[in-house]
Amino acid sequence: MFEGYADRWALVTGASSGIGAEFARQLAARGMHLVLVARREDRLKELAEELDTRHGTRCEVIVSDLSDPQASQRLFDEVSNRKIEVELLINNAGFGFVGTADDTQPQRMMEMIRLNIAALTELTYLFLPAMLERQHGGIINVASVAAFQPVAYMPVYSASKAFVLHFSEALWAECRDRNVIIQGLCPGTTETEFFDVAGVSGWLKKQRSHTAAYVVRKSIRGLDKGRQYVVPGFLNLVLSLSVRLARRKMVVLQSMRFFRPRPKDKSDDQKSAD
Numbered sequence: 001m002f003e004g005y006a007d008r009w010a011l012v013t014g015a016s017s018g019i020g021a022e023f024a025r026q027l028a029a030r031g032m033h034l035v036l037v038a039r040r041e042d043r044l045k046e047l048a049e050e051l052d053t054r055h056g057t058r059c060e061v062i063v064s065d066l067s068d069p070q071a072s073q074r075l076f077d078e079v080s081n082r083k084i085e086v087e088l089l090i091n092n093a094g095f096g097f098v099g100t101a102d103d104t105q106p107q108r109m110m111e112m113i114r115l116n117i118a119a120l121t122e123l124t125y126l127f128l129p130a131m132l133e134r135q136h137g138g139i140i141n142v143a144s145v146a147a148f149q150p151v152a153y154m155p156v157y158s159a160s161k162a163f164v165l166h167f168s169e170a171l172w173a174e175c176r177d178r179n180v181i182i183q184g185l186c187p188g189t190t191e192t193e194f195f196d197v198a199g200v201s202g203w204l205k206k207q208r209s210h211t212a213a214y215v216v217r218k219s220i221r222g223l224d225k226g227r228q229y230v231v232p233g234f235l236n237l238v239l240s241l242s243v244r245l246a247r248r249k250m251v252v253l254q255s256m257r258f259f260r261p262r263p264k265d266k267s268d269d270q271k272s273a274d
Helices: 018-029 041-055 071-081 106-134 155-178 212-224 234-242 248-259
Strands: 009-013 033-038 059-063 086-091 137-142 180-185
Touching: 009 018, 009 106, 018 033, 018 041, 018 086, 018 212, 033 041, 041 059, 059 071, 071 106, 086 106, 106 137, 106 155, 106 180, 137 155, 137 212, 155 180, 180 212
Parallel strands: 009 033, 009 086, 033 059, 086 137, 137 180
Antiparallel strands: none
16 A cells, blocks of 8 residues: 655656646645656646645656657656655656558657657656665556557557556556555546547547546545556446457457547647647
């Protein structure tokens, strides 16, 4: 089980909006101090001011584009230089893309792999040793319900989240006896900027969704109980379990019905929101 929040430090990547910003708010309410990491400095400073006003939270703002291969090490070095001991790491930064195979830009997919997989993995292994040495701490790696199945029109995204889930569960098994909890968080459709960035603006309105606040509450509750993965929402949990029983061919073909992209303006294909 995760032990202690008050007066300890959490580092949140992708903290400028959505699930990342909500993690910052809920952890600040529990008395944690925050290292806020994202590309958008103005949003980070605005969030830091909000947390200080509401909770008296100490916030350190670090502007970083974690899709840069050197960014994770620079972030770790900067945190170390500021003499901050990270008790809880939230690897939330990431983005998705919805599109057909012939509409997919290879460089964009490589950027996704660097952010969704490489940066998350490197940050985990950079911050984990100190947690294991002092025998307390936690890491929440944000995956997705897409981690449980291949998703047509989102092959790189769903594969990246499958990596995150398997990686997190394997580390959970290794670290749990040393009082360090690793969690794979697998939200379903959530009210964030994700779909705008993925190039399917408006898609959220057609789907059942949860708020970021609900997702984060479930994640923290799971952390308190030491769970290796959390799927917020009963229907999402049922979906994650049902795909294990169905034929894999049927699962991926059925995904085409739900994720087939509509024609979109190329200008929608923008940099990820983190």
